[in-house]
Amino acid sequence: MILSGKAKIAGVIGWPVGHSKSPRLHGFWLEKYKIDGTYIPLPVEPDHFAKAVHGMQAMGFKGANVTVPHKETALKIADEVSARAKKIGAANTLVFKEDGTIFADNTDxxxxxxxxxxxxxxxxxxxxxxxxxxxxxxxxxxxxxxxxxxxxxxxxxxxxxxxxxxxxxxxxxxxxxxxxxxxxxxxxxxxxxxxxxxxxxxxxxxxxxxxxxxxxxxxxxxxxxxxxxxxxxxxxxxxxxxxxxxxxxLLHQARPGFEAWFGVDPVVDEDLRQYVLEN
Ligand code: ATR
Known part of the structure; x- marks a missing residue:
């Protein structure tokens, strides 16, 4: 997909993050729905987490998935936390809202x-x-x-x-x-x-x-x-x-984030399963 100047950007923040299947998974959906957007792996050290998130907001990212070891810290830097993330005590999905606030959710x-x-x-x-x-x-x-x-x-x-x-x-x-x-x-x-x-x-x-x-x-x-x-x-x-x-x-937990960032509730089907297994 060739991006335009209006491309929507999201990613996964982790340390390490190289093992994450999320870029493949979201990449598959971005292609499937021909969305002008991208989803990238973001290796961020624990000490730099808050700085990185605020930098992403400043750069116009739509949000991010958050994985080990940042899931608990992600709750602390959010302005609004979903009931389920509160109960779990950790977030795996951040949405950067138009008004500049951060919404944290847990979709596991x-x-x-x-x-x-x-x-x-x-x-x-x-x-x-x-x-x-x-x-x-x-x-x-x-x-x-x-x-x-x-x-x-x-x-x-x-x-x-x-x-x-x-x-x-x-x-x-x-x-x-x-x-x-x-x-x-x-x-x-x-x-x-x-x-x-x-x-x-x-x-x-x-x-x-x-x-x-x-x-x-x-x-x-x-x-x-x-x-x-x-x-x-x-x-x-x-x-x-x-x-x-x-x-x-793994596939279904990714859907709410994709919908919030890119505007489509994506389908989990056999093609996606095969793609994620093989890549
Ligand atoms: P996660 O966050 O992915 O659930 P975790 O917190 O490390 O990972 O939990 C791993 C789970 O696997 C725990 O329930 C753990 O049992 P303990 O609480 O007794 O550690 C369980 N587990 C790991 N190795 C195990 C083993 N050899 N036998 C039984 N349970 C095991």
Missing amino acids: GYGFYQNLICGAPDWQADAGPAVVLGAGGAARAVLIALAEAGVSEIRLTNRTKERADKLAEELDAPITVVDWHEREQALCGANLLTNTTTLGMSGQALLEIDLFDLPKTALVNDIVYAPLITNLLEKAHVHGCSVVDGLGM
Whole structure:
């Protein structure tokens, strides 16, 4: 795409940022919708974050995605923060408004939930308990999204139980903490099983879990997307469950930012999935 003088500009700020798939993803949509705009990777050291953001505003950027290690700082420099970003305590999307103010949002939970309902349209959030593995930053967004979607019981289990207890205490969500060694019993009667740990990711240990007690009607999801089919999803498929991989969460979480900066709510489809996987 050849840019005009009126091109809209956005990017992703991180340190490092070279691994980010966001420039490819937004680049695909910019091409698809023939938008006069660009989206660039912006490596910014932690100490320079606020200066960089204000510089981008001064240069007329429309906004940015924010990734590690800036997600918490991004909240602090915003003038307005969405309710979901406040609850999560971190932002991944900044919108630079016409009036000079900065709006901060967190779209991780949105991406997670959109991925589930688009990947498994027949699945009903309120049809039974959800089991969530892991209590890190990703789990926080997932738990809030599930509670908002009407899940009435969430069984949360984490290797370090204290982290799960802390999350359950902090969040306004129907969470019961289950000991990590009892994670298989927690599967009885479950309607959803989601892995938010790093287990099963390329280069990490596999997730060890026997799905014997999990109803075959349950939906199984992994937020890990490298590999696309994790050992959990493989096992769940053999067990007879429907599965939704983690790639869609990455793709859907990017939509609100793209729409705010470039004016189009972009489509997540198979062409995009293939492109992001191959590039
Ligand atoms: P993120 O912000 O991406 O969620 P994180 O905060 O580092 O990343 O969380 C990683 C999650 O994977 C945690 O739930 C972690 O468990 P602990 O809280 O006990 O560290 C989980 N995890 C990582 N390695 C694990 C392992 N070998 N066994 C069990 N859980 C593991």
